[in-house]
Amino acid sequence: MRRTIKLSEVERHTLQQLSVNHQHRDIRTRAAGLLLLGSGLSAPKAAARLDVSAQSIYNWSRLWAELGLCGLLGGHGGGRPRSLSEAMLATAIDVARAQSMTLGEIAKHIEAEHGEPMPCVLETLSVALRREGFSFKRNRFSLKKSGIRKTLR
Structure with a gap:
């Protein structure tokens, strides 16, 4: 199945910025995959370049066609669950x-x-x-310098 996508200049720029600057690696990989598809590379070749399955490339291109950028950004479920409820x-x-x-x-x-x-x-x-916006300082029990000087004299 040949899957190609047409990218406007704005979409191409947005995907380039996502592929470089997004905080999650999987979103960066998705953006890079769509850029490769937009440049005319086939899905299996793009998948080989990114070290992902070809099915992933097809899924990303389908999400891009259906939902646009929101489809690309949605679905990040990576990372360890928080230990503090x-x-x-x-x-x-x-x-x-x-x-x-x-x-x-x-x-x-x-x-x-x-x-x-x-x-x-x-x-x-x-x-x-x-x-959540709180800050903490460690409590220190230090002697004041003037108190030390008085006791030493």
């Missing part, structure tokens, strides 16, 4: 907004409310809270 994250946000606490204290509140241990390390909780 949405309910636990909502609890962490509520606790962090209520008062100033350390990550360990926030984790204890989450465990107490949900009745199960934290499914992740504190660094994961920190990243999730930073994604």
